[in-house]
Amino acid sequence: MKKLALFFSLACSLLLSGCATTFSSQVSVFHEWPAANQDKSYIFERAPGQENNPEHKLYEDMLRGRLQNLGFKEVVAGTTPVLKVELQYATTLREVQYSPFWQPGIYDPYWGLHFSRGIYRRHYIYYSPFWGLPAYPRGWSDINMxxxxxxxxxxxxxxxxxxxxxxxxxxxxxxxxxxISLYVPYLMDSALKDFPGKNGSTSKVEFTINN
Known part of the structure; x- marks a missing residue:
């Protein structure tokens, strides 16, 4: 019986691993892209804290390849580019459902949605009157939440x-x-789909992902 249960579990895992899922995102576009051919030479401009940040460097490499496919060319040292490219990313705790046995989860009101503020920090805080702030480390979860x-x-x-x-x-x-690292490639693909896109538009973009 145990062998049968193990076989069934493995079979389900294999079946699910071959399933395709849909990645859905909202994309807003504002641009004044020139109608004439634009010189697309560029450099990356980094905010304080992004220099020598391994995570940011990884995301820059992802973006670099996508920009190259769109005809952009990163300049070498000693060459003056026409453009500068900035990359920002953030994660916001959107909603927490909780049981009566736990205090409600909250997040810093400094956050807003869709980059309404200028500083990007990846953290969120749960508050408990027994522990103070922060009560639980980043990534903490409980079956009641x-x-x-x-x-x-x-x-x-x-x-x-x-x-x-x-x-x-x-x-x-x-x-x-x-x-967020799991979704950055798909967010980039969504953002650059049909670049530069329709000015002033907000649209839903979906991709099929093979798991």
């Missing part, structure tokens, strides 16, 4: 001379998993 997380990514392209903003694209997706 169910959270959703809004993962957000922003790509901004600006002229180096004159500082004119040419494109500001934001993508967000609500997920149960708090780890």
């Amino acid at each position: 169910r959270s959703t997380f809004l993962h957000q990514l922003q790509i901004r392209i600006t002229e180096l001379n004159g500082n004119k903003k040419l494109a500001d694209i934001k993508a967000s997706s609500e997920q149960f998993n708090p780890e």
Whole structure:
């Protein structure tokens, strides 16, 4: 009987691993992209804290390849580019359901949705009168609590001379998993789909993902 149960469990795992899921995101686009051929030479501009950050470097590498496919060219040292590209990302605790045995989860009101503030920090806090702040480490979960997380990514392209903003694209997706690293590639693909996109639009973008 135990062998049969084990076989059934393995079979279900294999079956689920071959299933396809849909990644859904909301993308907002604002741009003044020139109608004429644009020189797409660029450099990355990094905010304080992004320099020498392994996570940020990984995401830059992902974006670098996608920009290259769109005709952008990162300049070498000693060459003056036309554009600068900024990459930001964040995770917001969206909703917490809790039992009467636990205090409700909250997140810092400093957060807003869709990058309404200018600083991006990846943390969230649960409050308990017994423990103070923070009560639980990042990523803590309990069977009595169910959270959703809004993962957000922003790509901004600006002229180096004159500082004119040419494109500001934001993508967000609500997920149960708090780890944004799992979704950054899909958020980038969503943000750059049909680049530069329709100015002033907000649309739902979906991708099929083979698990």
